[in-house]
Amino acid sequence: MEERELVEYFRGQIREDPDVASAVAAIRSLLEFLKRDQSETILGLRENMTQAIHRLQEADPSVAVSSGGELFLRFISLTSLEHPDLSQCKNVMIERGELFLKKISLSRGKVGKLCHTFIKDGAKILTHSSSRVVLKVLENAAADNKRFTVKLMAEKLRKLSIPVTVVLDAAVGYILEKVDLVIVGAEGVVESGGVINKIGTYQMAVCSKAHNKPFYVVAESFKFVRLYPLNQQDVPDRFKYKADVLKTAEDLNQEHPLIDYTPSSLITLLFTDLGVLTPSAVSDELIKLYL
Amino acid sequence: MADSDGRQVDSINHATGEEGKLQDIVKAKSEGKELTKEEKQRLRKEKKQHKKNKKDDNKGPPEKEKEKEKEKASAPPPSKPVTQSPAHKAAAPAPVTASASETPAAAEKPAKTKAELRAERRARQDSERASKQGKKEGGQQSTSSKPKASPNELQPVVKRLPEHVQVDDPAALKKLAKKLERQQKSGQGCGLNITGVQVPLRSDYGYKVSLFSHLHQYSRKNPPTQQISIPATVIHPSIVRLGLQYSQGIIAGSNARSVALLHAFKQVIQDYSTPPNEELSRDLVNKLSPYISFLSQCRPLSASMGNAIKYIKKEISNIPNQCKEEEAKGKLQACIDSYINEKIILASEAISKYAIEKISNGDVILVYGCSSLVNHILCEAFEKQRQFRVIVVDSRPRLEGREALRRLVKKGIRCTYVLISALSYILPEVSKVFLGAHALLANGYVMSRVGTSQIALVAKAYNVPVLVCCETYKFCERVQTDSFVSNELDDPDDLIVTRNGKTHLENWQTVKSLGLLNLVYDVTPPDFVDLVITDLGMIPCTSVPVVLRVKNVDQ
Numbered sequence A: 001m002e003e004r005e006l007v008e009y010f011r012g013q014i015r016e017d018p019d020v021a022s023a024v025a026a027i028r029s030l031l032e033f034l035k036r037d038q039s040e041t042i043l044g045l046r047e048n049m050t051q052a053i054h055r056l057q058e059a060d061p062s063v064a065v066s067s068g069g070e071l072f073l074r075f076i077s078l079t080s081l082e083h084p085d086l087s088q089c090k091n092v093m094i095e096r097g098e099l100f101l102k103k104i105s106l107s108r109g110k111v112g113k114l115c116h117t118f119i120k121d122g123a124k125i126l127t128h129s130s131s132r133v134v135l136k137v138l139e140n141a142a143a144d145n146k147r148f149t150v151k152l153m154a155e156k157l158r159k160l161s162i163p164v165t166v167v168l169d170a171a172v173g174y175i176l177e178k179v180d181l182v183i184v185g186a187e188g189v190v191e192s193g194g195v196i197n198k199i200g201t202y203q204m205a206v207c208s209k210a211h212n213k214p215f216y217v218v219a220e221s222f223k224f225v226r227l228y229p230l231n232q233q234d235v236p237d238r239f240k241y242k243a244d245v246l247k248t249a250e251d252l253n254q255e256h257p258l259i260d261y262t263p264s265s266l267i268t269l270l271f272t273d274l275g276v277l278t279p280s281a282v283s284d285e286l287i288k289l290y291l
Numbered sequence B: 001m002a003d004s005d006g007r008q009v010d011s012i013n014h015a016t017g018e019e020g021k022l023q024d025i026v027k028a029k030s031e032g033k034e035l036t037k038e039e040k041q042r043l044r045k046e047k048k049q050h051k052k053n054k055k056d057d058n059k060g061p062p063e064k065e066k067e068k069e070k071e072k073a074s075a076p077p078p079s080k081p082v083t084q085s086p087a088h089k090a091a092a093p094a095p096v097t098a099s100a101s102e103t104p105a106a107a108e109k110p111a112k113t114k115a116e117l118r119a120e121r122r123a124r125q126d127s128e129r130a131s132k133q134g135k136k137e138g139g140q141q142s143t144s145s146k147p148k149a150s151p152n153e154l155q156p157v158v159k160r161l162p163e164h165v166q167v168d169d170p171a172a173l174k175k176l177a178k179k180l181e182r183q184q185k186s187g188q189g190c191g192l193n194i195t196g197v198q199v200p201l202r203s204d205y206g207y208k209v210s211l212f213s214h215l216h217q218y219s220r221k222n223p224p225t226q227q228i229s230i231p232a233t234v235i236h237p238s239i240v241r242l243g244l245q246y247s248q249g250i251i252a253g254s255n256a257r258s259v260a261l262l263h264a265f266k267q268v269i270q271d272y273s274t275p276p277n278e279e280l281s282r283d284l285v286n287k288l289s290p291y292i293s294f295l296s297q298c299r300p301l302s303a304s305m306g307n308a309i310k311y312i313k314k315e316i317s318n319i320p321n322q323c324k325e326e327e328a329k330g331k332l333q334a335c336i337d338s339y340i341n342e343k344i345i346l347a348s349e350a351i352s353k354y355a356i357e358k359i360s361n362g363d364v365i366l367v368y369g370c371s372s373l374v375n376h377i378l379c380e381a382f383e384k385q386r387q388f389r390v391i392v393v394d395s396r397p398r399l400e401g402r403e404a405l406r407r408l409v410k411k412g413i414r415c416t417y418v419l420i421s422a423l424s425y426i427l428p429e430v431s432k433v434f435l436g437a438h439a440l441l442a443n444g445y446v447m448s449r450v451g452t453s454q455i456a457l458v459a460k461a462y463n464v465p466v467l468v469c470c471e472t473y474k475f476c477e478r479v480q481t482d483s484f485v486s487n488e489l490d491d492p493d494d495l496i497v498t499r500n501g502k503t504h505l506e507n508w509q510t511v512k513s514l515g516l517l518n519l520v521y522d523v524t525p526p527d528f529v530d531l532v533i534t535d536l537g538m539i540p541c542t543s544v545p546v547v548l549r550v551k552n553v554d555q
Helices: A003-016 A022-036 A042-059 A063-077 A086-116 A132-143 A154-159 A169-178 A201-210 A243-248 A279-290 B002-013 B017-031 B034-055 B060-072 B099-111 B114-131 B137-153 B170-185 B237-248 B254-271 B280-298 B303-317 B325-358 B372-383 B401-411 B420-429 B452-461 B541-554
Strands: A124-126 A149-151 A181-184 A195-198 A215-218 A259-262 A269-272 A275-277 B363-368 B388-394 B414-419 B432-436 B446-449 B466-469 B521-524 B531-534 B537-539
Touching: A003 A022, A003 A042, A022 A042, A022 A063, A022 A086, A042 A063, A042 A086, A063 A086, A086 A132, A086 A215, A086 A269, A124 A169, A132 A181, A132 A215, A169 A201, A181 A201, A195 A201, A201 A215, A201 A259, A269 A279, A275 A279, A279 B541, B034 B114, B170 B280, B237 B254, B237 B280, B254 B280, B254 B303, B254 B325, B254 B372, B280 B303, B303 B325, B325 B372, B325 B466, B325 B531, B363 B372, B363 B420, B363 B452, B372 B388, B372 B401, B372 B432, B372 B466, B388 B401, B388 B420, B401 B414, B414 B420, B420 B452, B432 B446, B432 B452, B446 B452, B452 B466, B452 B521, B531 B541, B537 B541
Parallel strands: A124 A149, A124 A181, A181 A215, A215 A269, B363 B388, B363 B432, B388 B414, B432 B466, B466 B531
Antiparallel strands: A195 A259, A269 A275, B446 B521, B531 B537
């Protein structure tokens, strides 16, 4: 399968089902790639897969795609591939790939269920930019007839008949005293337990710490990535900017970054499909996944 | 007094059979482990009797004899015959004069019934307890139980000095002294001169600050090797040399000490020959105990050395019995080599790889003291053409930063040198702090050279990331939240400085209210540390117990 086809397939997936996480779409395309791959050896296969992941990363430089891809690769190759016949090996890998895909498609639902018990009746929630996971959480909570008001992410919530108010990013400090809790999604969860999310999240986290409001992050487990940024500068450039910007810009310092890094000290809890974790437990999970 | 008297009376009354057993049960509840140890001891004694009768070995009974005498002659002088049984004819702790007196004694033992032996022992204990009533409670309990425990431990279980030191507890000190004497005597014939102490007990020097009175404070001018008589048959010469190197500070630094220790053990294993009718796996471990005690008298063992010793002992005791001696020795040497290679050399390669990712061009890196690992990382990064400069922070009295400075400048790295008092002045320029560690504790605290926690604290205040580099073999399962409970006190005379021929602190010992404190280690809480780089990868400070768990699962 050619690389361009792969990217087309990936974009097609996102177009068809706008509600799907970009990482899930990436993994579906990788699975498709695996099925159509023509290489003769397992090593060749793995190399092709790694290259495919890189291609997808270039197409959509979000952290989730890179982490999801890497986890997918590890998951499918973690079985014994001792069969003499290559096609048998491939079948085993494809089976595991399907299994992985099924697990992660359910993860959003799991997270939603976990989180909605933390939202009390009449709570006022602050959130930031559009995250499908947070939407799911709020849907679940709404089904339980809890009333709450939400800032930002307006139309989808209005459809769910949840009372919504939209505020500017700059007014976050102003509105925080009226808010009970803050819930955001994540593009990636790093080893220290911090999160990478749309720009403006860090600000919100700092303000909520100052007001002593709980700051919750909801993320699926395939977003765990083996990065360890020490500060904002330390986040690799390939995540910060859009794909075309990375290629054309002369001086990246002039460009506006898309994401920022929120350190683990500002986060109260993380809701994942592996359970409700404290930031220090994220490293534990990562060690279990990767070692 | 009343209590022990009562019990003494009881024990004499119920010297026979069933009531003795009831007494045992009651005693067992109050004395805990002693009863089962008594039984074990008895079983072993009987076994030894059989062995002895077969082999006519001289070593067994003298040992036992001496142990028994020590048990009864602990604190007060040995003239305490008490309700003594024919087994203890030789009442003095003096050198074993004739095996003649012992052999009848030893031979008589199987003749006695279990209950009688038990009764004798109990009577002895009670008399000891009565005599020690004036002393501390804790010391009393432990000393009455420890002499019981130690004869058992001379058997396959290896004995070591206790981890935690209690220098201001006189009973604990006495226990320590006894253990040292016992260790040197194990495995020796009766002809040796006991007055030449083989594993010396070093005495403390100078006034100790009260907060740290539970730790040893030795003077470098009195090395422990002075008290060793020549020929020192118990301690291998390479160990003596190593001990001297430790106590004089010739070998310093956690990695260097561990590697030197392992090399010395390789030499010991090379020169070792299994005595007849003994198993290498058990005897070698026993042989190592006095060496380890000696080394810890020279300088307290570090966490990395502790882990290395545990590993060696495990390897030795895992040697199968059928293995021939040469083969076993070769295997052990290979094990030690691979341990050094994997845990120290390759680990530092892996750590440099991760650490270099964190060094970006234009960085200003602060280092403290001389950590072999951090120096290695910086040299590697420089070779990989990273542009950075280094600020070396140093502190008295060790001034280890000068060694680091020498190594870095030799490579061609741009360096600045400051003392720790200038830390808050220089920190606004710094972009990252790299620290080495002596050990990483199970609750995420970092134990390192004194001054490290200060640097981490000030760096946190200036929002500068702090990275600690540490190999996994330095992870230990101890937990500590402050620097007082377990530390090391160095020679206080090091703090004295002579300038222009004038030494103000020359007679500090005469000033009653003056104490000099030369601490070696301190403990940094995990909130101040942003990242720990280990050979397993980059982990947050709170994940140390996870790594320990994973390692235990692997083993």
